[in-house]
Amino acid sequence: MKHIAIISGKGGTGKTIIAASFAALGRNVCLVDCDVDAADLHLLLKPEVQESHEFKSGHTAVIDKNLCTQCGECTAVCRFNAISEVFTVDPISCEGCGVCSHVCPAEAIAMRENVSGEWFVSQTKYGPFVHARLGIAEENSGKLVTKIKQVAAEHAERQKCTCVIVDGPPGIGCPVIASLTGVDVAVIVTEPTLSGIHDMERVAGVARHFSIPTKVVINKCDINQENSDAIATLCEKENIEVVARIPFSKNVVESMVNGVPVVEFCHDDVTQELIALWKKLNP
Structure with missing residues (x-):
């Protein structure tokens, strides 16, 4: 073939x-x-x-408000300024590096996989x-x-x-x-x-x-x-x-x-x- x-x-x-x-x-x-x-x-x-x-490709950080203690560790290490003062993540700014989730002492940050597009199988x-x-x-x-x-x-x-x-x-x-x-x-x-x-x-x-x-x-x-x-x-x-x-x-x-x-x-x-x-x- x-x-x-x-x-x-x-x-x-x-x-x-x-x-x-x-x-x-x-x-x-x-x-x-x-x-x-x-x-x-x-x-x-x-x-x-x-x-x-x-x-699905790439990841975006998601903060669980119920677990977050607002200690500020995540904002200190985020070089993309993706985490706001009220501890929400801007999905446009987040590069999905995962550093914030590693340093979070409360394990309140998860890295969620992004849906980046669709693919199709068709018949012609x-x-x-x-x-x-x-x-x-x-x-x-x-x-x-x-x-x-x-x-x-x-x-x-x-x-x-x-x-x-x-x-x-x-x-x-x-x-x-x-x-x-x-x-x-x-x-x-x-x-x-x-x-x-x-x-x-x-x-x-x-x-x-x-x-x-x-x-x-x-x-x-x-x-x-x-x-x-x-x-x-x-x-x-x-x-x-x-x-x-x-x-x-x-x-x-x-x-x-x-x-x-x-x-x-x-x-x-x-x-x-x-x-x-x-x-x-x-x-």
């Missing part, structure tokens, strides 16, 4: 459009949306949620789909990505899927690293802009650091031919294959408005490039 991660150094390059197209082109595939901070693959796949689970017409939603300003996105990737792999194994398609988050942070863990190939989707080139180099460096085979797709390649050629030159120097050059098309925008993968919406040059790309990745 092959694991393909579709990533990008920056947002808006078109990786989710490509992931949705792969879902439509594949046969018996499992999908996982690892952009847990701003997931949007579901907008094109129209999943039916079958399971919903809480994601293309196959099983695992996705998640991290709460606003919550942390541990990498941990949530690891969780849903594990669940997706389990479902893919049970349903004998031929491929797991990972729609990764943008950037180079923890959720990206978690998305790349254990995949067979990383497909970097970039665009011919200065920021696209810069961020492609950064995320390619992350993949190289973890020894993950990498390919590059230049999306909207015809909006700036000079920059597209610069991307190709950079990839040649780094021994990274450019596996597709996808032209700009208004059909892509219209397919998103209609909530349909572009390969099902029309049969233009973009669709032909995506079909050829899928065949290259799955010979």
Whole structure:
């Protein structure tokens, strides 16, 4: 079973459009949306949620007023000023370090696990789909990505899927690293802009650091031919294959408005490039 991660150094390059197209082109595939901070693959796949689970991560101090003697030991050691003069905890300021609970002589402080988000197991017409939603300003996105990737792999194994398609988050942070863990190939989707080139180099460096085979797709390649050629030159120097050059098309925008993968919406040059790309990745 092959694991393909579709990533990008920056947002808006078109990786989710490509992931949705792969879902439509594949046969018996499992999908996982690892952009847990701003997931949007579901907008094109129209999943039916079958399971919903809480994601718990991190802790917040809670003071039991019945046990608290107001000795002040906790306020003295709290470097985040999360405990007020009347001995209540501000959950926004509390970092969950647990020092206050260790020093409390009355054992009045408990560290309560936070509910930081939700994750879902859904079914689409293309196959099983695992996705998640991290709460606003919550942390541990990498941990949530690891969780849903594990669940997706389990479902893919049970349903004998031929491929797991990972729609990764943008950037180079923890959720990206978690998305790349254990995949067979990383497909970097970039665009011919200065920021696209810069961020492609950064995320390619992350993949190289973890020894993950990498390919590059230049999306909207015809909006700036000079920059597209610069991307190709950079990839040649780094021994990274450019596996597709996808032209700009208004059909892509219209397919998103209609909530349909572009390969099902029309049969233009973009669709032909995506079909050829899928065949290259799955010979």
